[in-house]
Amino acid sequence: MDSQRSFLVIALAIVSFFLWQEWQKDYGPQPAVATQQVSSTVSGSANNGSSASMLMDSPDTPAVANSTPNIDQNRRIKVSTDVFELEIDSRGGDIVSVKLPEHNLTKDSNTPYVLMRQLPGFEYVAQSGLIARDGPDRTERPLYQVEKTQYQAQGTEPLVVPLRLTHNGMQIEKRFTFTPGQYDVRVEYFIVNNSDEIKTVQPYQHLLQNIDSGESASMFMPIYRGAAFGSGEERYKKYNFEDMQKTNLSVSTQAGWVAMLEHYFVAAWIPDSAATNQLYSRIHGTNKGVIGALGTAIDIDPGQSASITATFYAGPKVQDELAKLANGLDLTVDYGFLWFISQLLFWLLTKIQLFVSNWGLAIICITLIVKGAMFPLTKIQYESMAKMRNLKPKIEELQARYKDDKQKMGPAMMELYRKEKVNPMGGCLPMLIQMPIFLALYWVFVESIELRHAPFMLWITDLSTKDPYYVLPVLFGLSMFMMQKLTPMQVTDPLQQKLMMWMPVAFSVFFFWFPSGLVLYWLVSNLISLGQMLYIYRGMEKKGLHTRKT
Known part of the structure; x- marks a missing residue:
């Protein structure tokens, strides 16, 4: 020597x-892969079984917004809190815009960071609904009735935004609850069966985003965009758009979560932790990636009611807060294979x-x-x-x-x-x-x-x-x-x-x-x-x- x-x-x-x-692997430009078009249309035939395991095998799958969204500002419900400037589309109750006023786009600007948006040519939205035999989202996205189109949080009290629908003998309320200072939103369905027959519904939640954002990535300026999920077997696993183009994700798990990641920010759905959920992905059209969770179908007897709860998170990757929401969600702050030291x-x-x-x-x-x-x-x-x-x-x-x-x-x-x-x-x-x-x-x-x-x-x-x-x-x-x-x-x-x-x-x-x-x-x-x-x-x-x- x-x-x-x-x-x-x-x-x-x-x-x-x-x-x-490592930087190139996570943040660098990815090789182009021919997309596999996966059908997202919903059949009109009834699916009486509607088990979670049938998601990828049955035509009765969660409905996805049109490839070219019909952006109707009159349908927008605008919600303002200390951490959110958020918009909900009354068509389906989708979250179609999320701005984060506490996080500026650049150091010296006063422009809030835009995490989710629905624009001509680009979509990044959070959708949820009810399918199965009697679900209103089984054939098309329903149009909810709203009390008003502007909501402003006041003080420290939670802000409740209700959307209501009458469908097939059921009274359905889709309720969003915002807590001041928190980036997690409680999304609940309250269903009353006013008919004389059993009604069957099945909840789903998913995130949809264009694969090609028009942004470029380099070794020095990370712009990682992709999906991830957590299950009982794997606390955290990336599932990027290239993975979606190759194989549809299909994982059955107790609890679990799905997310779309950016460098410092994340949007995630955390379904009911007490239920068995089917985590899934697919390519919608030719250029949109979808990752979501399908819950267990529930039967509602005549004259009875039911409630379904999920949590939506959209905001910064704050490890302590993410860890409280779901097991492994804090690992979206991706420290690599030395995460335990980091x-x-x-x-x-x-x-x-x-x-x-x-x-x-x-x-x-x-x-x-x-x-x-x-x-x-x-x-x-x-x-x-x-x-x-x-x-x-x-x-x-x-x-x-x-x-x-x-x-x-x-x-x-x-x-x-x-x-x-x-x-x-x-x-x-x-x-x-x-x-x-x-x-x-x-x-x-x-x-x-x-x-x-x-x-x-x-x-x-x-x-x-x-x-x-x-x-x-x-x-x-x-x-x-x-x-x-x-x-x-x-x-x-x-x-x-x-x-x-x-x-x-x-x-x-x-x-x-x-x-x-x-x-x-x-x-x-x-x-x-x-x-x-x-x-x-x-x-x-x-x-x-x-x-x-x-």
Whole structure:
């Protein structure tokens, strides 16, 4: 081994490559796949069985809005709360528009973030209804009667928006209940059977969205759009539009949930947790993805009533709130395969932020804590590198002695390491152990809504976006260069020397487009490493070990 420093830099490059791969996999442009048109028409024949397992096999499936929606503003019911500007279409009682006034579209704009919308050429809506033999949504979306078209939440009292319908001898009320300060909406059906025969209905809820939004994605600007679901067997599983185009989802589960994801936001249906639900997906028309849940059919005797409840969520990915709604829904904050480390680090980061009241300062504090906890490994790493440097003359002597006999050189080198009590991998393994921590923190900084538009100080006004003046990436490159100076290259190959020399520049440029919160973490980490290196080397020099090239 000519230089452990070269190994460490290569390892760092490998980590960055994996970050690139992971980002491209989740957020990058996906290859075009020929869509499979799946029929969404509803047969007029009765389905007396109407079990959840018949969803994909029966023509009696939930009705979906027309491919080209008839946008009638006169049918819109507008609801305003402190967290919502929402619109409900009285045709079917669909949620066709959701704006989030507490989350601006950009840092400096006053335009609320638009999560769901129904426009010519693009739809992202939440539909729900009742099918089976007597369900009003079995053949077409019913037109509900409404008391008024404007609702405004007042104070801390829940806001109730009722939609009413008389259908086939039944009185049906579809009720939306909004709670101030909360992004979850209670959606209930109250059904009274006024006829002289048993009525059978079956609830469903699904989300519909155009596959092609007209937006582009890149490695540096994540615009992930796709579905996900949770069941008794899998708490969280992505099911993107490409998956929908290949296979219709069909999962029977107790409780469960379905969702459509964006980078920091999610829309989800959480059906009745006490029921057995059939989770499903399909492609509507040629360019719309649907994911939903079909509940269990219920019979309502003459003169009797029934109620059906589901929860709709549309808002930011706040982990604590999502975890309360459904098992695994908080995992839509996708920290990847190291989620268990990321969640622990995020918990620690939020606790620190409560004290310092600044997410940038919280990042600096958590970096100090992580680097402090890793100091024993860092000490082993740098001591091992210094010992290897002290052995360099003896290693060169062995290389000269056995330059024509590679088979003898290997055992001779191992005997030298054993005699001098030096582990040639001692400087590399600690670095490899620390890599999962860096990767986990990376996903915390990229995925956590709390860092969106969070200011630090001076010119850093949004830790979730790149440094507008590239100051942090440049400072990072300088810190990396200083670390190289403290641990000089021992390689003699000119190409490798040039590669090492230009590595800080390459990483600085690479970090130009990374979130400034992540670059801040790595810059502070490098500065702490520099201090640790000076402290460790000073102690080793007192013991007579050379820590630098002379």
